[in-house]
Amino acid sequence: MRFLVVMDAPACIHPTTDTTLVVIEEALARGHTVDICVPERLELDGGEPVAEVESVTHAGRTLVPCMHLAPGQKRPLAAYQAVLMRKDPPFDLDYYFATLILERARGKTLLVNDPRGLRDANEKLYIFHFPELIAPTRVTRSIAGLRRFLDEHGGQMVVKPLDGCGGAGVFHVRADDRNTNVILETVTDFGKKLVMVQSYLPEAREGDKRILLLDGEPIGAVLRVPREDDTRGNLHAGGTAIKATLTERDHEICARVGKKCREDGLYLVGLDVIGGRLTEVNVTSPTGVQEVDRLDGTRLETRIVAWLEERGAIYSRP
Numbered sequence: 127m128r129f130l131v132v133m134d135a136p137a138c139i140h141p142t143t144d145t146t147l148v149v150i151e152e153a154l155a156r157g158h159t160v161d162i163c164v165p166e167r168l169e170l171d172g173g174e175p176v177a178e179v180e181s182v183t184h185a186g187r188t189l190v191p192c193m194h195l196a197p198g199q200k201r202p203l204a205a206y207q208a209v210l211m212r213k214d215p216p217f218d219l220d221y222y223f224a225t226l227i228l229e230r231a232r233g234k235t236l237l238v239n240d241p242r243g244l245r246d247a248n249e250k251l252y253i254f255h256f257p258e259l260i261a262p263t264r265v266t267r268s269i270a271g272l273r274r275f276l277d278e279h280g281g282q283m284v285v286k287p288l289d290g291c292g293g294a295g296v297f298h299v300r301a302d303d304r305n306t307n308v309i310l311e312t313v314t315d316f317g318k319k320l321v322m323v324q325s326y327l328p329e330a331r332e333g334d335k336r337i338l339l340l341d342g343e344p345i346g347a348v349l350r351v352p353r354e355d356d357t358r359g360n361l362h363a364g365g366t367a368i369k370a371t372l373t374e375r376d377h378e379i380c381a382r383v384g385k386k387c388r389e390d391g392l393y394l395v396g397l398d399v400i401g402g403r404l405t406e407v408n409v410t411s412p413t414g415v416q417e418v419d420r421l422d423g424t425r426l427e428t429r430i431v432a433w434l435e436e437r438g439a440i441y442s443r444p
């Protein structure tokens with residue numbers, strides 16, 4: 127089979143933590159051809175989505191280009207059995223346009239994740255599909271509204287940008303901190319920018335569980351424990367990955383959220399769960415496979431590629 131992975135430049139790959147890398151390695155090991163390109167290389171030729179791609183091989187956990195198309199030559203997305211959109215956030219206008227180009231490949235190849243699903247699902251706001259699974263949460267740009275939320279929720283809350291990732295811009299705000307006003311002014315840009323505010327979940331000290339879903343089913347999980355001197359469990363923010371098991375409540379969350387993700391074509395998803403509450407649904411380029419593999423002795427990438435083979439097969443041409 128031939129797979130296309132739309133991703134950041136390979137130089138951005140972190141060899142020991144990147145999920146995209148191990149999926150590509152597994153696909154290559156199973157004899158598939160893997161092409162990659164950055165989103166900027168996606169184009170429409172007439173209505174036909176095409177891309178200037180390069181085939182890759184791998185050597186010692188790095189991707190090595192092994193074939194370039196001739197200058198100016200493009201390959202149609204219809205030539206692939208699956209196209210994986212694995213560009214990291216931010217979800218900006220360029221990302222949006224990339225999903226509109228991918229849209230034109232609908233019905234011609236397996237799209238993971240579905241570009242319409244990617245456009246509809248903001249990673250923070252998606253949790254509102256499941257009000258019974260989340261902590262008290264509000265979305266506002268009002269500083270007075272945020273102060274009220276703080277008073278109503280025990281003098282502690284977490285404020286986060288709607289377009290952040292890796293813990294960037296996430297604040298644990300306390301009523302008794304004299305920095306509170308300036309934090310709220312800064313995160314909302316003086317009442318102009320929407321933010322999400324959530325009651326503070328003390329269980330976050332024990333860890334933020336990342337649960338990986340493949341086609342709606344949990345395939346692995348890892349707990350990310352914050353550093354003593356930080357609020358955030360994100361590995362990017364210095365959190366430590368430790369082994370995790372799924373509780374009954376986690377299974378309930380997976381069943382509810384997984385069903386909707388599958389309906390939305392969000393096949394590869396990372397749920398963030400703190401103290402049994404769903405806090406985020408990562409759909410753009412969820413990661414965690416390497417951490418789960420190391421802690422659980424699994425090779426989740428084999429399940430992912432086997433699934434791509436199975437679901438991409440209908441797009442095989444003679």
Ligand SMILES: Nc1ncnc2c1ncn2[C@@H]1O[C@H](COP(=O)(O)OP(=O)(O)O)[C@@H](O)[C@H]1O
Binds near residue numbers: 334359400405406
């Ligand atoms: N409601 C909350 N209570 C306590 N800590 C939280 C809460 N929400 C987020 N956090 C902390 O902030 C981190 C990042 O939050 P998250 O919503 O997952 O955004 P990001 O997209 O930056 O990962 C989490 O790993 C967790 O440690």
Ligand SMILES: [Mg+2]
Binds near residue numbers: 292360398406
């Ligand atoms: Mg998160």
